[in-house]
Amino acid sequence: MSKVIKFLQGNEACVEGALMAGMRFYSGYPITPSTEIAELSSEKLPKVGGKFIQMEDEIAGIAAAIGASLTGKKAMTATSGPGFSLKQENIGYATIAEIPLVVVNVQRGGPSTGLPTSPGQGDVMQAKWGTHGDHPVICLTPDSVKETFDLTIRAFNLAEKYRTPVILLTDEITGHMREKIEIPDVSELEIYNRIVPEAGDDYKAYHVDDGDIVPKMAPFGGGFRYHVTGLMHDETGFPSNSTQNADVLIKRLMGKIEDNKEDIITYEAYETEDAEYLILSYGGTARTAKAAVKKLRAEGIKVGLFRLITVWPFPEEQVRALSEQVKDILVAELNFGQIKLEVERVVKGNANVRLCGKANGEILTPEELIKAFKEVL
């Protein structure tokens, strides 16, 4: 058992976590503020026999990672803003073809080239709806360097368990911030590996066996010759135009996430037990929110913080339950209300929902948030 104390950036902690989760392949394209993830991966991966490749563009960056995952390797790609837009089509591909993959988006100010070195949280809805068509999404967002480490491991575990791309949505705040972090021994971690078929099995590549959540996944080259496509397919993996079949597949894809929300959703509820007011936030901005809650509590105001750790699927039930308890929910985020709209949808008028948000590249300060909060008093 060796414990290592380090002083790391969030982006560096992401790579440390990925390697502990078993990442052995990284492909990507340089983009600020995510580039340190590529740089550190290029340094560390060959030392553990893994592979790093800088591809010709963002699209190739995710495509190569999907290809690598099909050979049985745990693969990751990382990007920011414009690069996340470019990766969307292949996120959909990995979703329908059920290829485990971690996609990191270190959010910056947008739209377009926007504010490359400044924080933003304008990609939360893109993380859910960015690729075309109905599809399930798992998206996690950390608020610290340590949690970036933890959630990167969790992202790999969820990707393997549910055979789906998992989006780790960090931001320039957590990506570039440095904090002390204790790196645990790998033996203390729970690492999930995809289930592979046994040799000699009558293998149908997209058939879910009884008791399994997803189809077993054979590595290319492992003796199971099968077909992978982004077309609607039947349980053999071959394309099918049948509407009945498409119905079965899309419902299974949605269902494997929806039916396992309890396993996937995590959150932090801070000082919410007796709360009459709620601040809801996530990512780097949640640190501001927690500071504001502490100051308001010191003034005797019964306010709590609900922090999203899993953004998608959204913790609907938890937020709805709190909305029955509090009078007002202030959503703090670095955009013009993307999660605020989701909260409004979920609380169904139980509580007043307000926004403290901006998208000019600045972080929210506790004072700004307190001022916005006090407007309700």
Add this chain to the structure above:
Amino acid sequence: MNNPLVENYFRMDKLPHIWCPGCGHGIIMSAIARAIEKSGLDKDKVCIVSGIGCSSRAPGYMDFNTLHTTHGRALAFATGVKLANPELEVIVIAGDGDLSAIGGNHLIHAARRNINLTTICFNNNIYGMTGGQYSPTTATGDKGTTAPYGNIDRPFDITQLAAGAGATYAAKATVYHVNQLQKYIEAAIDHKGFSMVEAVSVCPTYYGRKNKKGSAVDMMNWLKDSFVDMKIAEKMPEKAVGKFIMGEYVNKVEPEYTELYDQVIERLKR
């Protein structure tokens, strides 16, 4: 009628294929199967990757590890497969639009890296799947559904494009000259490094009809008359006037990408 090649290398239950009568793509697909048979590759260690389009449906019929990806991206997916598991023989099947328009960036960079991928371009000079739009290899002046007044673009020579970008093996043949085509595919599979075989195909349904090229047989005869072997062209240049040149454009040995990466891993162990 039993055909051992078909039974060994094709998914019998997925045939017949979707291609139109007279389409040249089946000829290329069978040439690839024969080349794989000749090369003696283990079926379990062959991975065939394609993008989107008529030609990209081929992997679905072929009994290997097969990956039908997104439009233009076959080479990028294949690069990940090959680098992650260099033991696999990775063959990329791509149409002219898939490979040189939407996927053009991946083509030049895969060639530049000299990664050991074998790319077979099914070049029918048209976007067939979407109904006959002009592609980057449609000749100037030819018609497509999006070039109703004649194409004003200049076409790519895909073989020379790959060669210029650094492919260490690049050859061109047609579906009429199928023995030569198969020989080049065999050489490309055996070649260590990025190899590219441009297989000039025919699309009687869209390209032929739009450009009044006659029947599928007429189009095959056109291939026969329009292409001259590079060796003949060198000896008797007068025979090559106004003709397309087929042959091995490049065949050279240079360091291969996945081997270079493995050397880095080995060096770091010391």
